[in-house]
Amino acid sequence: LVIDMTKSIAVGLDVGGTKILAGIVSEDGEVLDSQRYAMDRTDQASSLASIHHALDDFLQRLSNGLEPAGIGIGTVGQIDSRNGVWVQAMNIPITTPVPLAEILRVKHGLPVSLDNDVHAATLAELKFGVGKRYDDFIYINVGTGIAIGMVSGRRLIRGAANYAGEVGHMSIEPDGDVCVCGRRGCLESIASGGGMIAYAHSRLPAFPSSTLAPHAVTMTSSLIFTEAEKGDVFALMIRERALQALGTAIVNVANLLNPEAVILGGGVLRDAWIIKRLKVYAGTHCLPAVSRSLIHFDTTDLDTQQVGLLGAASLVKEVKTWN
Amino acid sequence: LVIDMTKSIAVGLDVGGTKILAGIVSEDGEVLDSQRYAMDRTDQASSLASIHHALDDFLQRLSNGLEPAGIGIGTVGQIDSRNGVWVQAMNIPITTPVPLAEILRVKHGLPVSLDNDVHAATLAELKFGVGKRYDDFIYINVGTGIAIGMVSGRRLIRGAANYAGEVGHMSIEPDGDVCVCGRRGCLESIASGGGMIAYAHSRLPAFPSSTLAPHAVTMTSSLIFTEAEKGDVFALMIRERALQALGTAIVNVANLLNPEAVILGGGVLRDAWIIKRLKVYAGTHCLPAVSRSLIHFDTTDLDTQQVGLLGAASLVKEVKTWN
Numbered sequence: 001l002v003i004d005m006t007k008s009i010a011v012g013l014d015v016g017g018t019k020i021l022a023g024i025v026s027e028d029g030e031v032l033d034s035q036r037y038a039m040d041r042t043d044q045a046s047s048l049a050s051i052h053h054a055l056d057d058f059l060q061r062l063s064n065g066l067e068p069a070g071i072g073i074g075t076v077g078q079i080d081s082r083n084g085v086w087v088q089a090m091n092i093p094i095t096t097p098v099p100l101a102e103i104l105r106v107k108h109g110l111p112v113s114l115d116n117d118v119h120a121a122t123l124a125e126l127k128f129g130v131g132k133r134y135d136d137f138i139y140i141n142v143g144t145g146i147a148i149g150m151v152s153g154r155r156l157i158r159g160a161a162n163y164a165g166e167v168g169h170m171s172i173e174p175d176g177d178v179c180v181c182g183r184r185g186c187l188e189s190i191a192s193g194g195g196m197i198a199y200a201h202s203r204l205p206a207f208p209s210s211t212l213a214p215h216a217v218t219m220t221s222s223l224i225f226t227e228a229e230k231g232d233v234f235a236l237m238i239r240e241r242a243l244q245a246l247g248t249a250i251v252n253v254a255n256l257l258n259p260e261a262v263i264l265g266g267g268v269l270r271d272a273w274i275i276k277r278l279k280v281y282a283g284t285h286c287l288p289a290v291s292r293s294l295i296h297f298d299t300t301d302l303d304t305q306q307v308g309l310l311g312a313a314s315l316v317k318e319v320k321t322w323n
Numbered sequence: 324l325v326i327d328m329t330k331s332i333a334v335g336l337d338v339g340g341t342k343i344l345a346g347i348v349s350e351d352g353e354v355l356d357s358q359r360y361a362m363d364r365t366d367q368a369s370s371l372a373s374i375h376h377a378l379d380d381f382l383q384r385l386s387n388g389l390e391p392a393g394i395g396i397g398t399v400g401q402i403d404s405r406n407g408v409w410v411q412a413m414n415i416p417i418t419t420p421v422p423l424a425e426i427l428r429v430k431h432g433l434p435v436s437l438d439n440d441v442h443a444a445t446l447a448e449l450k451f452g453v454g455k456r457y458d459d460f461i462y463i464n465v466g467t468g469i470a471i472g473m474v475s476g477r478r479l480i481r482g483a484a485n486y487a488g489e490v491g492h493m494s495i496e497p498d499g500d501v502c503v504c505g506r507r508g509c510l511e512s513i514a515s516g517g518g519m520i521a522y523a524h525s526r527l528p529a530f531p532s533s534t535l536a537p538h539a540v541t542m543t544s545s546l547i548f549t550e551a552e553k554g555d556v557f558a559l560m561i562r563e564r565a566l567q568a569l570g571t572a573i574v575n576v577a578n579l580l581n582p583e584a585v586i587l588g589g590g591v592l593r594d595a596w597i598i599k600r601l602k603v604y605a606g607t608h609c610l611p612a613v614s615r616s617l618i619h620f621d622t623t624d625l626d627t628q629q630v631g632l633l634g635a636a637s638l639v640k641e642v643k644t645w646n
Contacts (some may be wrong), residue, residue: 078612136483148579152482157475159581160459160616164475166578169610171571174496183574183608248494251506253579255489256471258482285506287492289401289410293483 011059011068011110012313014117015051015075017041017091022058023306024068025313029128031306035061039092047092051100059108070111071104072315074120074308081115081162091144113315117141118165120311121265122149122156127314129302130261137261138253139300140167142246142269144194146187150257167253168192172245177202187249191242193221200224200238210234225271243274247281254286254294261296265307275299334382334391334433335636337440338374338398340364340414345381346629347391348636352451354629358384362415370415374423382431393434394427395638397443397631404438404485414467436638440464441488443634444588445472445479450637452625453584460584461576462623463490465569465592467517469510473580490576491515495568500525510572514565516544523547523561533557548594566597570604577609577617584619588630598622 007026014021016039023034037054040046055071062068077089084101088094101112115123122139125131131151139149146168150157157164168188169181176185177199189195197219204216211232215223227235250262262282264275279297286294300307330349337344339362346357360377363369378394385391400412407424411417424435438446445462448454454474462472469491473480480487491511492504499508500522512518520542527539534555538546550558573585585605587598602620609617623630 134483136481150579152475152480152487153478155476155478157480157580158459159475160457160583161581161612163610163612163616164579164581166581166610166613169578170575172494172497174571181610248497252493252575255492256473256487256576256579257480258484258486258489260483287486287489287504289484289486290489293486 008069009066010313010316011055011062011071012309012311012315013051013055013058013071013073014120014308014312015039015073015092016117016308017076020050020054021309022054023309023313024062024066025310029124029310031309033062034306034309041092044093044095044098047094048098048100055104055108068110068316070113070316071108072113072115072120072312073100073104074115074117074312074315076117079114079116079162081113081119081158084112084114086114111316115162115315117308117311118147118149119156119158119162120315121307122151122311123314124302124307124311125149125263125300126151126154126156128310129300130263130296130298134260134296136257136259137263137296138257138259139263139265140250142192142264142266144192146192146249146266148253150253150259152257167249170249170252172248187245190245191249196221196224196238196242199241200234203234207234243277247278247285250278250282251285254282254290258290258293260293262294263296263298263300265300265304269299331392332389333636333639334378334385334394335632335634335638336374336378336381336394336396337443337631337635338362338396338415339440339631340399343373343377344632345377346632346636347385347389348633352447352633354632356385357629357632364415367416367418367421370417371421371423378427378431391433391639393436393639394431395436395438395443395635396423396427397438397440397635397638399440402437402439402485404436404442404481407435407437409437434639438485438638439470440631440634441470441472442479442481442485443638444630445474445634446637447625447630447634448472448586448623449474449477449479451633452623453586453619453621457583457619459580459582460586460619461580461582462586462588463573465515465587465589467515469515469572469589471576473576473582475580490572493572493575495571510568513568514572519544519547519561519565522564523557526557530557566600570601570608573601573605574608577605577613581613581616583616585617586619586621586623588623588627592622 012023012025020037020039024032039050076091078087086098086100101114104112118141125139135154137151148165148167169186172187173185179186179189211227224235228239335346335348343360343362347355362373399414401410409421409423424437427435441464448462458477460474471488471490492509495510496508502509502512534550547558551562
C-alpha cells in the first residue's frame with residue numbers, strides 16, 4: 001500500500017444490514033484500502049458491537065503514520081446528522097437513539113460524521129461522480145426500498161430532520177394496495193425490489209401457470225425481470241407496472257426540482273434498455289423547459305461496490321460545511 | 324411619507340396579467356409607498372411598454388433624495404434570473420426573450436433583479452414571513468395554476484434553469500383527464516381555479532340540475548365553493564376531488580423535502596376549515612418523522628395584497644447572494 005502523503009484522506013464506514021465495509025479514501029475519491037467485516041444484527045447491542053469491532057480493527061491496521069481527517073459513517077435509518085445521532089432504524093435494529101458520532105470521537109480522537117446511506121451516496125456523486133459537472137441533480141436508489149438524494153446549487157437537500165428524500169412514499173396509484181406507511185399505491189410498494197416481490201406473492205394465486213409460480217418462496221426482483229424477458233405474462237405485468245410507476249415518479253420530481261441530471265443507483269436498475277426507456281419517458285413527459293435542462297440521465301459512473309464507502313468518507317468534509 | 328433614511332430600501336414591481344403594482348419597501352418589509360398601474364397585454368411590445376411606464380412614473384415620484392438599493396421585478400412565466408432575462412410567458416404574451424434586467428439597469432442606473440412571482444413570494448416569506456422562524460419550508464400558491472416555492476436550509480431551490488416548483492404538473496390520477504402538458508390527471512387540472520372551472524364545464528352536461536348549471540359561462544372557483552357549501556352535489560364533488568388531490572400533492576412533497584412549515588398562498592384557499600382539513604390530512608398521511616417535523620401549516624401571515632410587492636423587492640438582495 002503506497003499512499004501519496006500530500007493528499008488528505010478519510011476513513012469511511014459503509015454499514016449495511018448484512019456487512020460492514022471499512023476503507024480509507026483519498027480526497028480525489030480513490031479507495032486506497034478496504035476491508036469487509038461481518039454485521040451481527042441480532043439486536044441493537046450486537047449491531048453496535050459489530051461497528052466498534054470493524055472500526056477498531058481497521059484503524060489498528062492503518063496505524064503506521066497515517067492521519068485521516070476524520071471518520072465518516074453511512075448507514076440505514078433516520079439519522080440526526082447535525083448531532084451525530086442514530087435516531088432509529090429498522091433494517092438494523094436501532095430502537096434507542098445512539099449518539100454514535102460522539103462516542104466514536106471520544107474513543108478514537110478523530111472527527112466523526114454520520115448520515116444515511118442515500119445522503120452519503122449522493123455526496124459521493126457530488127464530489128466524485130456526475131456532480132463534478134452538474135450543480136443540480138437527483139440520485140435515485142432503487143433497491144429493497146426506494147429513496148432519493150437531491151442536490152440543489154451543489155447542496156444536499158436535507159430537510160428539517162435530515163429526513164428529506166422519501167420518494168418511495170409518493171402516491172402513484174390512488175386506488176392501489178395499502179402501503180406500510182398507510183397510504184395507497186406508493187412508489188415503493190410498486191417499483192422497489194421488495195414491493196415487486198410482495199405484489200408477486202399476493203397475485204400469484206391468480207396466475208398459477210406463471211413461470212414465477214414454482215419460485216414463490218425464493219422470489220427475487222431479478223427473477224421477475226428474467227421471466228418477464230422470457231415472455232411470462234405475469235412477470236411482464238409486474239415489470240411494466242414498476243417501470244411505469246418509476247417513470248411517473250421521476251417526472252414528478254424533475255418537474256418539481258428542474259435538475260440537470262438524473263442518476264440511477266441501486267441493484268434493481270442495471271439493464272441498459274431500462275435506463276433508456278426511463279430516459280425517453282422522462283424526456284417526453286417532463287415539462288418542455290424541464291426536459292431541456294435534463295441533459296444527463298444514466299446509471300452512476302461510480303463503482304457500485306464502492307459508492308457506499310466513497311459516500312461515507314465524503315461525509316467527513318461535508319459535516320464541516322453544511323449550515 | 325416619512326422614511327427612516329438609516330434603513331436600506333428597494334423598489335419592487337409586481338407585474339401581473341391585469342395590473343402592475345410598484346412600491347418602495349424597507350429592509351424590514353414595510354411597504355412605504357405603492358402605486359397601481361395598468362397592464363396592457365395586447366402583445367409583447369405593449370406589455371413591456373406598460374412596465375416601462377410604471378417604473379418611469381414611480382421612480383420620478385420618488386426622486387427626492389431617496390437612494391434605493393435596486394429594483395426587483397416579479398412576474399409570470401419562465402425567467403433566467405441569473406442573467407435577468409424574461410425567457411417566455413403565456414399569461415403575459417412574451418414570445419421573444421427579453422434581457423429586461425440589463426435594459427432597465429442601463430436606463431435607470433440601478434441594479435435590477437428579475438424572477439417569477441412564486442419565487443419572489445417565497446423569498447418574501449423567507450425574509451418577512453414564516454421563514455424568519457423556519458429554515459426549511461414550502462410555499463404553495465393555488466390560483467389560476469398551482470406552483471410551489473421550496474426553501475432548504477434558508478435557500479430557495481431554483482433548479483438548473485430557475486424553473487423549479489412545477490408541482491402543478493405532478494401526476495395525481497394516472498387515469499385522469501389529459502392535461503395541457505400532455506400527461507394525465509395533473510394536480511393543476513384537478514385542484515387549481517382554472518382546473519376546477521374546466522372540469523365543471525366538461526362535466527356539467529351530466530348534472531343538468533346542478534345549481535352551477537345557470538353559471539356555465541361565468542363559472543369561478545369561488546362559485547363552486549359557495550354552491551358546494553350550500554349542498555350542491557356536483558359542486559361538492561369538484562371541491563372534494565380538488566382537496567383530495569391537493570392533500571395528496573402536499574404529502575408527496577413533504578415526504579420528499581421534510582419541511583418544518585407549509586404555507587398556503589393564492590386566492591383559492593381562503594377558508595379556515597379548508598386549511599384545517601389539509602393540515603389534518605398532512606399530519607396523518609405524511610411519514611411519522613416527516614409529520615413530527617411539520618410544526619407549522621397555515622395560510623401566509625403576509626398581506627396577500629402586498630406579498631407580490633414584498634417578494635419583488637426581496638429579489639434585490641437575493642440576486643447578489645445566490646451562487
